[in-house]
Amino acid sequence: MDFIYNYIIAGGSGFYEVAYSDLFNMPNVVYFRNYIDGINSKIKRLLLRVNFNLKVNKLIRTPLGKLVYPWLFPHSFKENRPLCFIFFGTQFAIINTSYLNYLRKKYPNAKLVLYMQDIIASLPYYDIESYKKRFDLVLSYDKGDCERYNLEYYPTPFSKIDIAKLPEVDEDIDVYFCGAGKTRYPEIFKAYIRCKNQGLKCKFFLMGVPLDKRIDGEGLVYDKRISYEMNLAYAAKSKCILEIMQENADGYTPRLWEAIMLNKHLLTNNSAIKYGEYKNLDSIHLIDECSSLDFINDKVFYSEEIKEKKLPINLLFKIDSL
Incomplete structure (x- = not known):
């Protein structure tokens, strides 16, 4: 089976890095452990941290957004396919900003997906109803959450372990x-x-x-x-x-x-x-x-x-x- 999309995965480190490691060498996938992954400039990393700092965002929403958004999740693919951005629920600092609007404008044909890999009841600050409107698809590993919030069910994947x-x-x-x-x-x-x-x-x-x-x-x-x-x-x-x-x-x-x-x-x-x-x-x-x-x-x-x-x-x- 061939893929329709090239995938940019805004994932996580630790468990997630191990669980998704089978994808790392795939030609149509780029995996990021955090939002500064793939950015070598120390100055750019600092500015990104300031822009997405949760305390700063309570006072001023993404003050450096126009400057730093183009730096996020750098990618290039050999085959020209439509893009699909997958955000893990751990990417709270990103998915609650205007960055998703930026992606919609820059890549009008791209799809945006959210994958929740923790129970929503343990994350009271996550506005799942808002996410359902902002993403093209929201998945959850938890069947109960899928029934409660009308999400797509998919159990957490796991790569083989050496x-x-x-x-x-x-x-x-x-x-x-x-x-x-x-x-x-x-x-x-x-x-x-x-x-x-x-x-x-x-x-x-x-x-x-x-x-x-x-x-x-x-x-x-x-x-x-x-x-x-x-x-x-x-x-x-x-x-x-x-x-x-x-x-x-x-x-x-x-x-x-x-x-x-x-x-x-x-x-x-x-x-x-x-x-x-x-x-x-x-x-x-x-x-x-x-x-x-x-x-x-x-x-x-x-x-x-x-x-x-x-x-x-x-x-x-x-x-x-x-």
């Missing part, structure tokens, strides 16, 4: 978790205690758990930030990845994709998995339905077909078709 290129981790880990506590930390602790009671070795990196709510235990690490590559390294050393959903979330999370790409068990409280395309996989286990965690030592294998479906190129095919 384990040999990950940092080294010298630990034996049975069950691994990394994430913010948010409102889910009681469930995370409940899962931890259950794992420890069955003699399993845990490694949990937890951010933002209130001091008076924390528990002590081997393998619990609080408020230590690690890179996404290091997170994958720990996951690769584990036998099972733990997934505890955010409150009100109704979609698949990166922990499922990590389990698939790294061939790991997934222990999850995401009941939606029972009804989706992964319901019959022996290596995905619902916490409430597991009488034992003895499966931890069973070998895990996910087919290449399942992995291929997760690749980010399929997101571009989807957008092309829409």
Whole structure:
């Protein structure tokens, strides 16, 4: 299948950079980790930061817009196709300015797409109804948000992982978790205690758990930030990845994709998995339905077909078709 569009992706770093890495060498795709990516001039970078600074914009909306807009997301393509700009929801500083109007004038035939990869309820300052009017297409990874706001559903893509290129981790880990506590930390602790009671070795990196709510235990690490590559390294050393959903979330999370790409068990409280395309996989286990965690030592294998479906190129095919 050939593409209709050349894609300029205003994406993100960390997780996003890894998840979309398969696209980086495609001739019809340019991926940007942030809005100063691809701009070498220190002066231009400084002026861009001033222009899109959220505090500055509360006083004066994009004061340097006419000057700096043409610098953003530099691109050139060998084949002359229509342009499609994809903005991740993380690009809040950009999508709330007149830059989108600038793109409409400069590229009247271009399409503008927004892809939300976090639940909208956790982002009260995002005006999703306004975005639906300003973009040609708005997608979300969350089925519930798609139903609530009439968005197009598409689960978060994920590229294949080269384990040999990950940092080294010298630990034996049975069950691994990394994430913010948010409102889910009681469930995370409940899962931890259950794992420890069955003699399993845990490694949990937890951010933002209130001091008076924390528990002590081997393998619990609080408020230590690690890179996404290091997170994958720990996951690769584990036998099972733990997934505890955010409150009100109704979609698949990166922990499922990590389990698939790294061939790991997934222990999850995401009941939606029972009804989706992964319901019959022996290596995905619902916490409430597991009488034992003895499966931890069973070998895990996910087919290449399942992995291929997760690749980010399929997101571009989807957008092309829409």
